Amino acid sequence: MVVITCQADLTITEKSGYDITTIAAGANLFSEANKFVQSGKNLIVLIDTSMAKNFGRLTSLKRQMFKANNSVVFVLGTQQPKTFAITAKHEFVEQKLANVIGIIPGKSKLNEYVLFSGHYDxxxxxKAVNNDSIYNGxxxxxxxxxxxxxxxxxxKAKNDNERxxxxxxxxxxxxxxxxxQYCSRQFNPDQVMAMFxxxxxxxxxxxxxxxxxxTGFEKTDMGKILQNNLEGTGFNFYPDPYTDQNLFYRSDNATLARLGVPAHTISTSKMDSEPNYHKVSDEIGTLDMENMAMIIKAIALSSKGIISGKETPSRVNVAGLK
Ligand SMILES: [Zn+2]
Known part of the structure; x- marks a missing residue:
């Protein structure tokens, strides 16, 4: 069994009101299992034994269940029992984490926000590789x-932002x-005009x-707005070429994007061949500082109309999102 829950002590019997459902042979185990975890329902899911090899990996679904109220029990085996008792004990360790935020209030459009972000974790x-166990990132x-x-x-030095x-x-x-996710929920999404x-x-x-x-270039006209402001500079913003990797939904822009905000991730990472991605070798010496400075400059220049309030990107069509 794999139990996905936010309860420290869980006891379930046939009288607990859990629906029993199945994942049949040939189904996509992880996408099906993920749907059940995110359904908000208390469920017991019987899984065909042909999926035994990947069954243990279902524990990773605990990430999808941050502070959820429902519990899902995956059982390897398809026989449906008449009576049963399942008990699970979990140890929770609370970690205090903090975002770091700075704000430059707008001169005239105080309630229209433009976000710039990166993640510091x-x-x-x-695991050590060649005696190096520090993943620098x-x-x-x-x-x-x-x-x-x-x-x-x-x-801050420019000091002329209207938003x-x-x-x-x-x-x-x-x-x-x-x-x-936490930070995004502190905003009224209608007041967030763009996220970089x-x-x-x-x-x-x-x-x-x-x-x-x-990422998600075609979902709003923000990319086009940025590109127009760079005419003559020789710098180009392109649509994400790694669409099969779902980058639009994988990074920190996703929460606000799902609420309709033109929220995109800007990157240069070659996701099919970046040699140091998620390795101990992601060290400062591998960075091309000059190129990085050009990209930062391009973001500064291309966002000027959005910052002055003269340009407003179209919203993400939430109904069309996965
Ligand atoms: Zn990252």
């Missing part, structure tokens, strides 16, 4: 956090985006220097 200390995402801080400095600018270093992206989430800009993109991609 990484994988921490893990220089590119993922100290690079994005650096961009966010540089932009904050730039706009309110919010600069956020998110925590806990790698374990499930919890920092961004910056992830892994320390290496050259697949198109070379002076370029980056924007």
């Amino acid at each position: 990484h994988l921490g200390i893990g 220089a590119n993922d995402d100290a690079a994005g956090t650096t961009a966010m801080i540089m932009l904050a400095k730039y706009f 309110t600018l919010v600069f956020v270093a998110f925590t806990a992206e790698e374990v499930g985006g919890f920092g961004a 989430n910056i992830e892994m800009i320390g290496t050259e993109s697949k198109w070379g220097k002076n370029s980056a991609y924007i």
Whole structure:
């Protein structure tokens, strides 16, 4: 059995009102299981034994259940019992985590927010490779956090933003985006005009220097607005070329995007071949600082109309989202 719950002590019998359902042979185990976990319902899920090999990996679904009220019990085996008793004990360790936020109030449009963000957490200390157990995360995402801080400095010095600018270093992206989820819920999404989430800009993109991609490019006209402001600079923003990887939904922009905010991630990471991605070798020496500076400059220049309130990107069509 695998029990996914936020309860420390759980006892279930046939009288507890749990619905019993199944995942049949040939189904997509993880997408089916994920649907049940996110359904908000108390469930017992009987899983065909042909999926025994991956059954243990269902424990990773606990991430999808942050503070949920329902519990889901996966049982390997298809025989439905008439009477049963399941007990599970979990030990919870509470960790205090914090986002770091700075705000430059708008001159005239105080309640119209523009967000710039990166995540400051990484994988921490893990399995040693060549006696190195520290996962630095220089590119993922100290690079994005650096961009966010540089932009904050730039706009503070410029001191002419009509909209309110919010600069956020998110925590806990790698374990499930919890920092961004919490922060995003503090806003009325209708008041957030745009979000620039910056992830892994320390290496050259697949198109070379002076370029980056924007996830979910086609979902709003924000990419086009940014590109128009860069005419003549030689810098190009492209649509995300790694659409099969679902990057739009995987980073810290996703929570606000799902609420309709034109919230995109800007990146240069070659997701099919980035050599140091999630490795101990993601070290500062691998970053191309000059190229990174060009990308930060491009974000600063291209966002000027959004910051002055003259340009407003279209909203994400929430009905069309997965
Ligand atoms: Zn990242």
